[in-house]
Amino acid sequence: VTKLADTVNIPTVDNGSPMVQLDPQVFRLEYRKKDTVELIGEKTLVRQELDKKLITSQNRMQRKYPDWQFIITYGYRAPTVQTKYFSERLAVVQKTHPELSDRDQIELAHSMSAHPDSAGHPTGGAIDITIWDKKADRELDMGSEISEFGDIAYTLYPNLTPEQKKNRSTLQQLLMDEGFAPFLGEWWHFSYGDKEWAFYYKKDRAIYDKVEVREL
Numbered sequence: 248v249t250k251l252a253d254t255v256n257i258p259t260v261d262n263g264s265p266m267v268q269l270d271p272q273v274f275r276l277e278y279r280k281k282d283t284v285e286l287i288g289e290k291t292l293v294r295q296e297l298d299k300k301l302i303t304s305q306n307r308m309q310r311k312y313p314d315w316q317f318i319i320t321y322g323y324r325a326p327t328v329q330t331k332y333f334s335e336r337l338a339v340v341q342k343t344h345p346e347l348s349d350r351d352q353i354e355l356a357h358s359m360s361a362h363p364d365s366a367g368h369p370t371g372g373a374i375d376i377t378i379w380d381k382k383a384d385r386e387l388d389m390g391s392e393i394s395e396f397g398d399i400a401y402t403l404y405p406n407l408t409p410e411q412k413k414n415r416s417t418l419q420q421l422l423m424d425e426g427f428a429p430f431l432g433e434w435w436h437f438s439y440g441d442k443e444w445a446f447y448y449k450k451d452r453a454i455y456d457k458v459e460v461r462e463l
Contacts, residue, residue, distance in 0.1 A: 248401075248432035251357040254365045254442040261456040264294040264440070266323065266371050273302060275318045275379045279393070283325045287460055292323035294371040294455060297439055300425040301374070308421050314382035320393050320435075321375035324368035326457045332360040358432070359396075363457070367430075367441035370455035375435045378418060387414045393435045402434040 269276055269291045276291045278284075293301075305317050337356040344352060353362065367373030375394070378387045390411035391399040398404055402415055415434050422437045423429065428447035430436040438444045440455035 248358065249430070249443055249446055251354050251362050251365055254446050255362060257442045257445050257453055258451075259442065259453040259456045262440075262454040264296045264455065266292050266458065266460055267295045267298050268292055269298060269301070269319060269322065274305070275316050277318055277320050279320045282328050283323065286325050287323070291319055291321070292371060292460060293374060294440060297372065297374065300427065300439060304421050304425045307424070308378075314380055315387075316379045316381060318377050318379045318386065319374055320377070321368065322373075323371045323460060324366075326363060326369040326459065329361065329366045329369045330363045333357070333362055333366075336360040365442050366457070367438040367443050369457035370441045370453075371458060371460075372441040372444065372455040373436065373438040375433075376418070376422070376437060377435055378414070389414050389418070389434060391434075400433050402429060402431045
């Protein structure tokens with residue numbers, strides 16, 4: 248799993264890709280966490296380039312599996328919300344692991360909630376995603392729910408059924424074929440253009456910086 252030290256110093260030169268709202272007629276949108284509602288309402292926002300890549304990926308998927316559709320449960324997160332999450336995690340780590348150095352405390356907190364200077368969601372470049380089977384009227388079995396943390400969240404968690412392993416692999420391949428980077432600590436999290444993506448693909452810089460969006 249990527250560490251804060253791997254990504255935080257990667258430079259960012261924002262390419263100006265605008266934020267757009269994902270179309271609920273195209274994707275199954277289930278904004279589950281609702282932590283940015285006060286700022287943007289129930290919209291699921293991403294960078295325009297991501298929207299296009301998701302459409303292309305879903306079209307490719309549906310040529311092989313016509314009844315499948317992407318479920319996107321999260322896109323853009325306000326930087327203030329990300330900072331709040333990280334600060335709360337850090338406070339817990341400082342209390343429970345006082346023996347660690349400041350640097351190690353920050354790294355441990357980052358493993359639970361991304362540091363604001365490295366996180367992908369505040370850039371509009373990260374999504375939480377899975378697959379809906381319209382014919383079966385259910386999500387594909389990935390072995391855990393989105394945001395069900397612990398070892399089972401790791402993409403390559405060994406104690407999965409063959410079907411669960413195949414489903415995770417299929418999702419990962421579909422998105423990586425469009426240039427998304429997987430975050431292997433959370434099977435549902437993928438990004439494009441952020442620091443995680445730059446590190447994964449050995450880019451010299453990220454192309455999306457964090458942005459403040461209050462309405463669209």
